[in-house]
Amino acid sequence: xxxxxxxxxxxxxxxxxxxxxxxxxxxxxxxxxxxxxxxxxxxxxxxxxxxxxxxxxxxxxxxxxxxxxxxxxxxxxxxxxxxxxxxxxxxxxxxxxxxxxxxxxxxxxxxxxxxxx
Numbered sequence: 001x002x003x004x005x006x007x008x009x010x011x012x013x014x015x016x017x018x019x020x021x022x023x024x025x026x027x028x029x030x031x032x033x034x035x036x037x038x039x040x041x042x043x044x045x046x047x048x049x050x051x052x053x054x055x056x057x058x059x060x061x062x063x064x065x066x067x068x069x070x071x072x073x074x075x076x077x078x079x080x081x082x083x084x085x086x087x088x089x090x091x092x093x094x095x096x097x098x099x100x101x102x103x104x105x106x107x108x109x110x111x112x113x114x115x116x117x
Contacts, residue, residue, distance in 0.1 A: 009081060010027060033083060036072050042064045
């Protein structure tokens with residue numbers, strides 16, 4: 001028997017400072033669904049912020065971000081029926097790109113937030 005697919009409602013992509021958290025909270029609150037931020041998933045797992053991992057040049061960072069994105073996008077994963085935020089580089093990972101395509105095929109909207117310099 002196949003598990004039921006429950007994708008995120010919305011995935012927000014963007015660079016740091018693009019407004020993913022702000023927009024994510026507004027949309028999640030309006031829809032009455034949770035906000036799942038992959039940076040927060042990494043922070044809970046490591047006890048360090050993504051910024052701290054970047055500054056310290058932690059060699060685990062890419063894998064931690066990849067794993068967090070895959071957990072958030074997995075069928076009935078932590079991002080099910082939620083608004084999910086991903087960093088701009090995360091869809092560059094082939095596994096994350098595949099998970100995003102699968103979520104889109106199930107009705108998830110994907111929006112990229114862009115910042116003008």
